Amino acid sequence: MNNSLKILLFTVLSVSILTSCNRQNKIKQETKEQGQDILRGKINVLVDETVYPILKEQVDVFxxxxxxxxxxxxxxxxxxxxxxxxxxSSGVIILTRKLTAQEGAYFKKRNIVPKEYQIGSDAVALINNIADSDTSITLSNVKSLLNGEQKGKLKVVFDNANSSTLRFLKSYLSLDKIDATAISGLQNNEEVIKYVSENKGTIGIVGYNWILEIAQKKSQLSNKIRTLSVENSQGDKKDGLFYKPSQSNLSLGLYPFIRPIYVLNYQPNLGLGLGFSSFLTGDRGQRIILKAGLLPATMPGREIIIREENSLN
Structure with a gap:
């Protein structure tokens, strides 16, 4: 290699390193000027309402x-x-799916590469009034309830038309569309639980972590609703048996309506969103998910301390 080529390569490499360092310094300077770093400052975090309880607990501890x-x-x-x-409105969002290519194009045009992490798994739960006789439901019945084939037999209620629970079931059951006249939208998951607790002959669609939330608070609503067992006849572990959503059934993949929870960070700087994301995926954040009864993305480690007892002579 002649000297001219060596000098050219060295120059290109030096410029690349300098450009990268300047970019990083600029990001750090912008973050500092905003009064924010990974553990300091203020930030808005958007969250899918159906997984709000577990995120509220995470924020409180953080x-x-x-x-x-x-x-x-x-x-x-x-x-x-x-x-x-x-x-x-925010650069950080908690969803049960990643953004579509169309949605993500907005950030791609701004050269923002998202930092995406799965923090755990939740489930879509079906509930009815404790006074109703049904304790389980088949996938075909769920499908027929949503497409209107059983219109008038049972009333189906969910949070609202923009909900992730309804979008999940439509995708999972391969429904072309959901009959809007066969279902009724309320305001949020809490209202769905309350409505079902007061009305026989209804089936509510909610995020499983809301069921855990009212149980943890020892709400009287827990005694007035029943979480239905759902048939497992689709997917890799289908067996035709019926399973309720639970931490163990989520872990084994036995309950059919399992969905991931993601933290998606679209902040262009190294701000508080990164620190919060690291907390959610770290040992403490994963322990909160485990303790709540959901399935963490990574199982927190257990520390075993072995003490040597003084032997008696």
Whole structure:
């Protein structure tokens, strides 16, 4: 290799390194000017309303550990949460899916590469009134309830038309469309649970973590509703048996309506969103998910301390 080529390669390499360093320094400077770093500052975090309870607990623990951090959770139905993200209401969002290519194009044009992490798994749960006789439901019955074939037999209620639970079931059951006259939308998961607790002959569609939430709070609603067992006749572990959503059934893949929970960070800087994402995927955040009764993305480690007892002579 002649000297001229060596000098050229060295120059190109030096310019690349300098450009990269300048870019990183610029990001750090912008973050500093905003009064924010990975454990300090203020940030809005959009969250799918159906998984709000588990994220509220995560935020409470995070803020108690890092007093200079202020996280404002903005609970929205899935579609409205995504629209708010695209409207720059926040750079961080918690969803049960990743953005579509069409939705992500907005950030691609701005050269923002998302930091996407799965933090755990939730489920879509079906509930009825404790006074009703049914304790289980087949997948074909769920499908016929949503496409209107059983219209008038049972009333199906869910949070609203922008919900992730309805979108999930439509995709899972390969429904071309859902009969809008066969279902009724309310405002949120809490209202769905309350409605079902007060009305026989109804089936509610909710996020499983809301069931865990009312049980943890020892709400009287827990005694007035029943979580239905759902037939497992689709997917890799189909056996035709019926399973309720539970941590073990989510872990074994036996309950059919399992869905992931993602934290999607579209912040262009190294801000508080990155610190919160790291907390959610770290040992403490995963333990909170495990303790709540959901399935963490990674099983937290267990520390076993072995003490040597003094032997008696």
């Amino acid at each position: 803020q108690s550990s890092y007093s200079d951090a202020a996280i404002q959770l903005m609970a929205r139905p899935e579609i409205k949460a995504v629209n708010a993200l695209l409207g720059d």
